[in-house]
Amino acid sequence: MSRSKLAALVAPLTAVALALSACGSGDSGGGGGVQAGDQATQGSWDINEVDVSKLKEGGELKWPLDSLPDNWNYNQLDGTLQDGDYIISAILPKLFKADKAGKVVINKDYLESAELTSTGPQVVTYKINPKAKWSDGTPFTWEDFDAQFKALNGTNTEFSVSGTTGYEDVEKVEKGASDQDVKVTFKRNFGEWTNLFTPLYPKSLNATPAEFNTGWQTAPKATAGPFKIGTIDPTAKLVTVVRDDAWWGDKPKLDKITYRVVERAALADSMTSGAIDWYTIGSSVDLYQRGKAIQGAVIRQGPGKAYSHLTFNGAPTSILSDPKLRIAVMKGLDPATYAKGILGPIVSDPKPLGNHFFLQGTGNYADNSAPVKADKEAAKTELDGLGWKLDGEFRKKDGKQLDIRLVSTAANPISEQISKLTQAQLKEIGINVVIDAQPSSVFFKDFVNTGNFDMVGFQWSQTPWPISSSKGIYYLDEKNVNQNYGRIGSEEINKKLDEANQELDEAKRVALTQDADKLIWAEGHHLPLYQTPAARTVRATLANFGSFGVADPDYTKIGFTG
Numbered sequence: 001m002s003r004s005k006l007a008a009l010v011a012p013l014t015a016v017a018l019a020l021s022a023c024g025s026g027d028s029g030g031g032g033g034v035q036a037g038d039q040a041t042q043g044s045w046d047i048n049e050v051d052v053s054k055l056k057e058g059g060e061l062k063w064p065l066d067s068l069p070d071n072w073n074y075n076q077l078d079g080t081l082q083d084g085d086y087i088i089s090a091i092l093p094k095l096f097k098a099d100k101a102g103k104v105v106i107n108k109d110y111l112e113s114a115e116l117t118s119t120g121p122q123v124v125t126y127k128i129n130p131k132a133k134w135s136d137g138t139p140f141t142w143e144d145f146d147a148q149f150k151a152l153n154g155t156n157t158e159f160s161v162s163g164t165t166g167y168e169d170v171e172k173v174e175k176g177a178s179d180q181d182v183k184v185t186f187k188r189n190f191g192e193w194t195n196l197f198t199p200l201y202p203k204s205l206n207a208t209p210a211e212f213n214t215g216w217q218t219a220p221k222a223t224a225g226p227f228k229i230g231t232i233d234p235t236a237k238l239v240t241v242v243r244d245d246a247w248w249g250d251k252p253k254l255d256k257i258t259y260r261v262v263e264r265a266a267l268a269d270s271m272t273s274g275a276i277d278w279y280t281i282g283s284s285v286d287l288y289q290r291g292k293a294i295q296g297a298v299i300r301q302g303p304g305k306a307y308s309h310l311t312f313n314g315a316p317t318s319i320l321s322d323p324k325l326r327i328a329v330m331k332g333l334d335p336a337t338y339a340k341g342i343l344g345p346i347v348s349d350p351k352p353l354g355n356h357f358f359l360q361g362t363g364n365y366a367d368n369s370a371p372v373k374a375d376k377e378a379a380k381t382e383l384d385g386l387g388w389k390l391d392g393e394f395r396k397k398d399g400k401q402l403d404i405r406l407v408s409t410a411a412n413p414i415s416e417q418i419s420k421l422t423q424a425q426l427k428e429i430g431i432n433v434v435i436d437a438q439p440s441s442v443f444f445k446d447f448v449n450t451g452n453f454d455m456v457g458f459q460w461s462q463t464p465w466p467i468s469s470s471k472g473i474y475y476l477d478e479k480n481v482n483q484n485y486g487r488i489g490s491e492e493i494n495k496k497l498d499e500a501n502q503e504l505d506e507a508k509r510v511a512l513t514q515d516a517d518k519l520i521w522a523e524g525h526h527l528p529l530y531q532t533p534a535a536r537t538v539r540a541t542l543a544n545f546g547s548f549g550v551a552d553p554d555y556t557k558i559g560f561t562g
Contacts, residue, residue: 304534
């Protein structure tokens with residue numbers, strides 16, 4: 001089961017759904033800035049690609065984070081964050097990964113094969129690499145797959161999962177000819193089946209709801225990657241991972257990676273001082289300009305996978321529970337204003353994003369945003385029709401003022417800019433936006449995940465499975481919030497998402513997803529604003545690292561040239 005990763009709306013807006021806007025390629029910070037997402041072509045990267053034999057042996061990569069993981073179980077509701085995934089990818093099994101062209105390929109370190117062996121019913125068979133072992137010495141077996149399926153299929157709601165997509169379509173997981181042969185039989189087709197069992201966890205994590213929900217809250221209890229946990233220091237806000245001598249794959253070039261929480265405003269200074277070796281620029285003009293001036297650093301650019309947005313709260317207790325009111329509010333907000341106001345200084349001709357599933361620069365992109373097209377006069381008329389009449393500076397209904405609480409991340413320049421642009425635009429149509437800035441350490445856990453907002457801004461970072469990984473965001477399930485933090489949806493949307501996910505033919509699956517996207521826009525679910533640039537300021541001597549575009553990084557190949 002996979003789902004989209006999310007990140008706080010911070011200066012560079014880190015990947016958590018479509019790495020916010022693609023960038024033009026280039027090895028240095030000079031030149032004409034960053035290209036807009038729809039001007040870029042998916043399938044390129046800028047990582048200073050160097051043969052590993054030419055890299056320095058050892059060394060430490062110093063990696064900035066916005067926050068430490070709230071849970072090391074990525075499948076648990078609090079664990080699905082980009083920062084956590086950065087670390088998990090170095091220490092836990094990803095059975096499939098995306099190459100530089102965005103194609104999903106099998107990870108031979110963990111699987112010898114994975115094949116669709118039947119379509120009626122759908123059956124997928126996996127052959128586990130016999131060398132694959134957990135850090136306690138236990139071999140990978142079919143039971144790891146079975147336990148993960150049972151925890152994530154939604155039948156036991158005591159498991160606080162971030163999504164059930166794909167697993168809910170599985171009928172059973174069985175042992176094949178040996179413990180390393182896995183047979184997965186589906187009761188309903190699931191098109192993006194390579195999205196399942198990655199990351200894979202040991203069966204012990206999924207044994208009980210208590211272990212699943214809190215057992216890995218403070219630290220992972222097992223690993224199986226090129227690196228293992230060295231230290232976790234919540235007080236100093238840092239995590240180190242070191243080479244795992246028991247790793248059976250290619251030996252990493254780095255000795256260790258140090259992940260350290262660094263405030264966005266301090267990123268450039270931290271890199272100048274040597275405290276970190278790279279940072280994401282995203283939509284920050286300041287970080288872009290300062291990155292060009294850092295001695296020994298370059299700006300690496302490639303297509304991105306994330307976008308910033310505003311999520312609306314449609315729960316019955318929220319002032320925005322009425323979809324007609326949400327649509328009117330959306331019409332009072334012009335995504336082009338955000339794109340130009342924030343990206344204008346660093347992106348040539350930035351465009352707003354008009355699709356919840358497919359990114360600009362991809363072959364499947366289509367602008368389906370017509371139902372909420374920016375139109376302030378139409379917004380005013382619709383608000384009047386809903387009984388929200390202008391009374392002085394703001395609108396009121398039955399004596400209640402139309403106040404909308406926008407939760408954002410504190411000490412975050414981009415979040416602040418988006419909040420102020422939202423406040424200013426909605427004031428023009430008589431809506432009072434109350435900005436509630438919260439520390440990044442509690443932003444998701446106490447506000448986003450719990451639905452404690454009227455509107456909230458952060459980022460979605462898309463995976464190589466744009467349809468199935470996004471289902472949990474838009475599917476309305478009374479038993480499980482998944483990642484539908486605004487509790488918005490309909491039976492019609494659910495049905496269309498089910499049809500798309502069950503379709504094995506890719507062209508038909510894309511067409512069904514476009515239909516679902518149009519319904520989601522009409523429901524006023526959330527408002528995509530823009531893809532953020534995927535440019536990163538990187539130490540010039542750092543190789544096989546930078547802007548990965550649509551690819552997954554290979555942690556064994558990252559290293560230094562000198």
